[in-house]
Amino acid sequence: MKKKVIIVGGEGNGGVIASCIEDNQKRYNDYEWEIVGFINDFEEQVCGYPVIGPLSSIKRFLDTTDYYFSWGIHLVGRNVLTEKMYREANIPKNRLATIIHKSAFVAKNAIIEPGVFIMANCYVGPQAIIGSSSLIMANSMIGHNIEMGELCHCSVGAIMTGYSKMGICSDIAVGSTILAYKKIGAFAMLGAASLATHDIPDYEIHVGSPAKFLKRIKED
Ligand SMILES: CC(C)(COP(=O)(O)OP(=O)(O)OC[C@H]1O[C@@H](n2cnc3c(N)ncnc32)[C@H](O)[C@@H]1OP(=O)(O)O)[C@@H](O)C(=O)NCCC(=O)NCCS
Incomplete structure (x- = not known):
């Protein structure tokens, strides 16, 4: 049965999440998710989908519908603000949509917390722990035994070597690499x-x- 999801954000990360759902439907016949629309404070539509309300309307949708939410806001370099908006939205874990592209490899004993997004061609190794609402963009390599906190962002082609860590709401930018056992601190960033x-x-x-x-x- 299709579950209905609202994407919170804009065409950057949010549009990528929508394209993942569309591709899973079109090429892999996977209809787990149906996009209802976007939550966005500034636009009227995003990538052809209607904006159905601002951030302040999330509580109303939580109370009056059974929709799930995919958190797509991650402001590069403004990680504290990102986390503040996420906390204010206060979406319970059981209403967060976990969305994984069908071409991604995810080891069976990796822990994927609610709300995680994993895009095409990613690798997530054994015993990796991926925190809630983290975004892992295309072609990222997430090594074995890594620990990624809540609300992290791995941009396209980023690499976490085995046993490395990312603190809450941290970023690894496009094409960057964390060596084994090293840690990106909370709200910190490793550049492109x-x-x-x-x-x-x-x-x-x-x-x-x-x-x-x-x-x-x-x-x-
Ligand atoms: C880290 C980052 C945010 C820095 O951007 P910024 O604050 O605008 O920095 P600037 O462009 O003003 O650069 C400041 C200095 O740092 C250097 N620098 C910036 N980013 C660098 C990088 N990734 N590697 C090496 N040097 C870098 C610049 O060359 C410049 O050096 P200079 O003062 O000697 O000329 C940016 O490099 C980055 O990684 N952006 C994220 C890209 C990404 O993954 N986006 C998501 C995908 S959609």
Whole structure:
């Protein structure tokens, strides 16, 4: 039976989530999810789907429907604000949609918490733990025994080597790599095409190979 999902966000991450659902339907005959529309404070439609309300309307949809929600807001470099909006939305775990592209490999003993999104051609290794509402974009390699906190974002082609960690609401940008046993701190970020050879402290952005401190993230 199709479950109805509202995507929270815009055409960036939200549009990617919609395209995953569409592709699972079209090429893999997988009709687990049906898109009702988007929640967005600024637009009237996103990628051809109606915007059915602003962020403040989430509670009404929780109370009056059985719709699920896919959280697609992840503001790069403004991770504290992202987490604040997520907490305010207060979507219970049993109403979060877990959406995985059919071409992704997910080891059977990996733990995928509610609300996770995994796009095409990703690999998630054995005993990996992926926190709620984390976004794993196409071609990302998520190694064995990694620990990813809630609300993280792995951009296209990012790599977490085995036993590495990501703190809550942290980012690894396009084409970046965390070496084994290293940690990206809470609300921190590893920049595009960068290599984390050391732990990155909470709230800091590091770039380059090996990655060095660039600046702190905005804490608004
Ligand atoms: C980390 C990041 C946010 C920094 O962006 P920024 O704050 O706008 O930084 P700037 O472009 O002003 O660059 C500041 C300096 O850092 C350097 N720098 C920025 N990003 C770098 C990177 N990834 N690797 C190496 N050096 C980098 C710049 O060359 C510049 O150096 P300079 O002062 O010597 O000229 C950006 O590099 C990044 O990774 N963005 C995320 C991309 C992504 O994955 N988006 C999601 C996909 S849709």
